Amino acid sequence: MDEFYGWAGKALDINLTTGKIETKSLDRDWAVKYIGGSGFGARILYDEMPPEVPALSPESVVIISQGPLGGTLTPTSGRCEIIYKSPLTGITGRGNVGGNFGPQMKWAGYDIITIRGKSDKPVYLWINNDHAELRDASHLWGKDVWETIPIMQDEVKDTVNDNNYRGNISTLLIGPAGERIVMSSAIMCGPSRAAATASAAPIWGSKNLKGIAIWGNKGINLAKPAEFIKICEAKREKLKEDPFYETKQQYGTLSWVGGAFARSPLGKMVVGGKPTEGLEEHSFDAIIERSLACTGCPIHCAHFLNVKEGKYKGTKGEGIEGYVQYLGLAWQTPSAPFLAKYNNLCNQLGSDVAATGWAIEWAMRLYKDGIITPEDTDGIEVTYGNEDAILELTQKIADREGFGEILADHPLGAAEKLGKGSDKYASHCKGIATYTVSPGISWDMSNTVAYNTATRGFDYLSSMTYIQLPGYLAEWIAPEILENLAEEKYGGAEVVLDGWAKDIRKMKMVQGSQNDALLADMVGICKFASAMLCPRGGLEMADLGELITAATGEVVTAEDLRKAVEREIATERAYNAREGIRRVDDYPFFLHWQLKHGEPNPLWDYEQMPFTLETYDALLDEFYKLQGCDVKTGIPTRARLEELGLKDIADDLEKRGVH
Numbered sequence: 001m002d003e004f005y006g007w008a009g010k011a012l013d014i015n016l017t018t019g020k021i022e023t024k025s026l027d028r029d030w031a032v033k034y035i036g037g038s039g040f041g042a043r044i045l046y047d048e049m050p051p052e053v054p055a056l057s058p059e060s061v062v063i064i065s066q067g068p069l070g071g072t073l074t075p076t077s078g079r080c081e082i083i084y085k086s087p088l089t090g091i092t093g094r095g096n097v098g099g100n101f102g103p104q105m106k107w108a109g110y111d112i113i114t115i116r117g118k119s120d121k122p123v124y125l126w127i128n129n130d131h132a133e134l135r136d137a138s139h140l141w142g143k144d145v146w147e148t149i150p151i152m153q154d155e156v157k158d159t160v161n162d163n164n165y166r167g168n169i170s171t172l173l174i175g176p177a178g179e180r181i182v183m184s185s186a187i188m189c190g191p192s193r194a195a196a197t198a199s200a201a202p203i204w205g206s207k208n209l210k211g212i213a214i215w216g217n218k219g220i221n222l223a224k225p226a227e228f229i230k231i232c233e234a235k236r237e238k239l240k241e242d243p244f245y246e247t248k249q250q251y252g253t254l255s256w257v258g259g260a261f262a263r264s265p266l267g268k269m270v271v272g273g274k275p276t277e278g279l280e281e282h283s284f285d286a287i288i289e290r291s292l293a294c295t296g297c298p299i300h301c302a303h304f305l306n307v308k309e310g311k312y313k314g315t316k317g318e319g320i321e322g323y324v325q326y327l328g329l330a331w332q333t334p335s336a337p338f339l340a341k342y343n344n345l346c347n348q349l350g351s352d353v354a355a356t357g358w359a360i361e362w363a364m365r366l367y368k369d370g371i372i373t374p375e376d377t378d379g380i381e382v383t384y385g386n387e388d389a390i391l392e393l394t395q396k397i398a399d400r401e402g403f404g405e406i407l408a409d410h411p412l413g414a415a416e417k418l419g420k421g422s423d424k425y426a427s428h429c430k431g432i433a434t435y436t437v438s439p440g441i442s443w444d445m446s447n448t449v450a451y452n453t454a455t456r457g458f459d460y461l462s463s464m465t466y467i468q469l470p471g472y473l474a475e476w477i478a479p480e481i482l483e484n485l486a487e488e489k490y491g492g493a494e495v496v497l498d499g500w501a502k503d504i505r506k507m508k509m510v511q512g513s514q515n516d517a518l519l520a521d522m523v524g525i526c527k528f529a530s531a532m533l534c535p536r537g538g539l540e541m542a543d544l545g546e547l548i549t550a551a552t553g554e555v556v557t558a559e560d561l562r563k564a565v566e567r568e569i570a571t572e573r574a575y576n577a578r579e580g581i582r583r584v585d586d587y588p589f590f591l592h593w594q595l596k597h598g599e600p601n602p603l604w605d606y607e608q609m610p611f612t613l614e615t616y617d618a619l620l621d622e623f624y625k626l627q628g629c630d631v632k633t634g635i636p637t638r639a640r641l642e643e644l645g646l647k648d649i650a651d652d653l654e655k656r657g658v659h
């Protein structure tokens with residue numbers, strides 16, 4: 001067999017219908033072309049999940065994929081990517097998860113695990129290096145994530161010789177929410193890490209797959225080990241040079257919301273002009289007990305939380321992302337102990353904190369405007385600030401019980417079931433919910449275009465022009481650093497300084513940050529170490545090229561990586577086009593509504609919005625041009641697809657009449 005370095009060189013294919021498990025070899029040229037992680041996944045999804053196959057059918061395929069740097073000494077390489085057709089949106093679905101599954105998968109000897117078919121009873125998959133088997137999971141079905149992990153580890157521990165099996169046998173699981181095909185459910189790695197965006201967990205629920213346990217000790221072959229280790233050390237030092245490094249170590253994503261968003265004009269708009277004091281990242285200081293890290297990460301951005309007093313005393317658990325704090329702002333329940341309680345409940349149920357949260361916030365707004373009453377909500381007063389109601393609804397959603405049966409399909413499915421004009425409130429982009437007060441608008445113009453043009457629906461993680469975040473401009477980054485960066489990367493400080501300006505140069509920022517973000521998912525590192533989220537110390541294309549070359553022995557340049565990431569984006573855009581996505585789907589909700597209905601959405605005063613349709617159109621035109629997409633449709637052109645080595649995709653689109 002061809003010897004692989006960096007990549008493990010193998011894919012594991014599981015058919016849940018037949019129980020057949022096969023190991024396949026990777027094709028080297030294919031690996032070099034698509035690199036790994038989301039790059040592998042996008043191509044397999046295009047080839048194996050055509051429009052004729054519904055996301056929740058037995059034939060649907062879920063791909064778990066690693067990059068060539070995953071599980072190595074590269075800082076933050078403890079991630080892995082899950083790729084699927086989303087049952088929520090019907091288009092590209094992708095979730096990236098930290099913890100230790102990705103490294104264990106690589107150490108067991110696999111770059112790709114593909115799951116297809118449907119088991120006739122609940123099962124889980126146990127992978128121990130070359131050994132893989134399906135085991136009965138009937139006794140685990142209905143159990144929450146925290147209950148399931150130790151049972152599963154105990155059941156398989158005898159086949160490994162590992163005193164630290166609790167720490168090393170990694171699990172990817174669904175909880176009760178995923179089993180009940182709840183659209184806001186998540187695949188959980190360990191007790192708190194979630195692959196959540198665009199609903200992979202309902203697919204596992206529909207396949208009767210409770211989860212995967214994995215343990216590997218085969219290590220990773222490296223082409224030039226000594227050189228690779230040296231480069232890793234240098235990149236680790238480079239990361240420390242980033243002006244945000246220490247903030248990330250201390251607060252992780254909590255710094256985004258408390259530190260930047262709450263102080264921004266948009267933050268104030270979101271909380272309805274209410275003061276945002278007290279919502280800073282350090283409002284969590286009293287309950288943060290210690291830092292936690294994914295495998296091999298020097299940043300250790302996560303936390304172990306322990307609430308020592310008050311109503312939620314005794315609440316202990318891992319995690320908490322800035323997103324939960326953002327929800328605290330939206331719900332008017334900013335107390336850190338309460339948010340820790342909510343976070344834990346979601347982790348146990350296998351629910352996505354964000355999607356569940358937006359479903360509840362949607363209900364709050366409907367309740368406030370009298371669209372729904374206690375008669376619709378099982379008697380619950382769904383008012384802003386009502387912590388008990390939030391916890392009760394979270395449980396009901398995971399159980400699909402009562403009003404939870406409606407909220408479980410938020411946003412579009414829920415609005416359709418409820419009726420009463422609730423679709424006006426169901427702010428979304430390509431089926432992914434956004435906060436209703438700011439209907440698809442982000443911090444500024446570039447991030448608004450970035451989030452709404454992302455291939456998996458409204459998405460702050462597929463492209464974030466970090467340099468633009470408002471709090472940083474004033475307080476976190478010295479003006480000269482900002483100006484130099486803006487000059488260097490985007491052609492002028494003014495491109496960055498005026499957040500809402502109609503300046504088409506901003507689209508280069510969007511394209512650049514999108515490339516940096518997706519490259520992290522391809523190679524197998526965390527976005528917290530990527531150039532997207534570290535403007536000074538992040539691992540840029542040249543750094544990653546150096547690392548991949550030393551790891552794999554294939555010469556991979558920055559230009560090769562730029563092309564590979566643009567290939568992934570074009571593949572995903574073509575995939576979405578084949579599913580019916582067009583330009584109208586790349587607008588923020590208030591404009592999308594106007595274009596679809598021929599009139600403004602009555603909930604918002606368009607005069608008060610920070611930009612107009614005309615401004616957005618001009619920027620979108622420019623963004624499409626940069627991406628090689630047809631300006632009318634948003635579909636990658638044949639010329640672009642061929643330039644990226646995707647002629648077969650161009651032919652497929654033509655054959656299917658996609659234009």
Ligand code: SF4
Pocket residue numbers: 076077078098099292293294297298299300301302526527528529
């Ligand atoms: S920065 Fe945080 S999320 Fe990223 S790998 Fe490190 S600990 Fe995990």
